[in-house]
Amino acid sequence: MFGELTERLNGVFKKLKGKGKLSEQNIKDSLREVRRALLEADVNFKIVKNFISEVQTRAVGQEVMKSLQPGQQVVKIVHEQLIHLMGNDSFKVKLxxxxxxxxxxxxxxxAxxxxACAKLSQYFxxxxxxxxxxxxxxxxxxxIEQLKVLGRQLDIPVISEDTKDVVKIARTAIxxxxxxxxxxxxxxxxGRLHVDEKMMMELRELKSFLKPDYIFFVADAMTGQDAVTVAKEFNEQLSFDGVILTKMDGDARGGAALSIKAVTNKPVAFVGAGEKANDLEEFYPDRMASRILGMGDVLSLIEKAESSMDKEKAEKLAERLKKNQFTFSDFLDQLHQIKKMGPLDQILSMIPGVNSKALKDVKIDDKEISKIEAIIYSMTKKEREIPGIINGSRRIRIAKGSGTSVQQINRLLKQFTQMKKMIKMFNNPKKKKGKNGFPFKI
Ligand SMILES: Nc1nc2c(ncn2[C@@H]2O[C@H](COP(=O)(O)OP(=O)(O)OP(=O)(O)O)[C@@H](O)[C@H]2O)c(=O)[nH]1
Ligand SMILES: [Mg+2]
Incomplete structure (x- = not known):
């Protein structure tokens, strides 16, 4: 999410933080680069101008010059102003x-x-x-068929009718x-390719019949400024309540997320980051600002984990870990839970300090997980519970069954043994403590 912008801003701030003292000129130079980064991220130019002037007023004031770490202080101001730009508070839907x-x-x-219909249904x-x-x-x-398919997948009823009268369908649904x-x-x-009067009339008609509790404008974040222009027109005609920004998993540059509130005065309520029904997150301006500045977003990560993990299973696992009963079946369960959270690089990008550039270099391969899965699936039930019995001939069989090599099986078995050892040491923390109280060397 916003990899390019994050990288650029990090570059600017790194230089700034390295300096012990700041002059007005230092700050001006840095903010010029911030300005360029925001414009390149396709943020509306008027908004950028305002943003920079506000940050500058605060930054050259007392609060920065007097502070011990002026560079840090500038980052803090930018962070706060970004939050402000996106509307400060998160959107709360009350049914x-x-x-x-x-x-x-x-x-x-x-868009x-x-x-988003399916995602919101799942969310509520x-x-x-x-x-x-x-x-x-x-x-x-x-x-209509597309919505029905999604409804069937999620087991959520879909109301449709063979008519060209949307109000009639709405009435049937109610x-x-x-x-x-x-x-x-x-x-x-x-949707239409462009805003046109016929479309707006139909939507206005539907709105006046339904008197909906909420109208959400769905915008493709990848279209940047265009999304903001269209949002403005929709808002003038329909006065919507909030925005759902989709395709944030793609290489959206940030323009839409950062400009929409200032232009329409309507906040982003949700973001979509994937095609599946679970790929919807609430939008928190403070967390988004942290993500943009590469500070990570641990809170969203925890929420994502909580919503996709099976609590009962997690508790059972904790119990088994305590008793040193961790087996390949538990391991497989864990892999499934992680997979449910989404692509690995998306998960890791929420961890502070893990920036998109680093991720590009490491290239986290979801295929690796699938390979491990295939290996475990090729084991018999007994082998999963007691890996000690996996001898040479069994290794050959598992490698053949999973389309991997004996070396790969060996590596996984070794890693698993090490993991079990670690679990054991955590369970008996007094024994064999290494340096700094850690039971193993890092
Ligand atoms: N990667 C990604 N793809 C998405 C996301 N949201 C939607 N898509 C994809 O975008 C395409 C269009 O999505 P739709 O939901 O059909 O869009 P729509 O607004 O209903 O389109 P119309 O009915 O033609 O007006 C589909 O292929 C979706 O799978 C998202 O958050 N991330
Ligand atoms: Mg559609």
């Missing part, structure tokens, strides 16, 4: 408790509305709601919500 809530999604063609279901989805994109039969004991309807609508 109705005494009647069905209605959420309407709007946006251009291909990710239909996918995890929070205890019972959502249904309404197919109000009446122009492409494929669009009627059905009661029968289905649903408390939330998410309405998918049609």
């Amino acid at each position: 109705q408790s005494n009647r069905v809530s209605k959420i309407m999604l709007v946006g251009l063609q291909g 990710g509305k239909t996918t 279901r995890k929070k205890g709601s019972k959502p249904i989805m309404a197919a109000c994109d009446i122009y492409r039969p494929a669009a 009627k059905n919500a009661e029968n289905l004991f649903s408390n939330l309807i998410i309405f998918d609508t049609a």
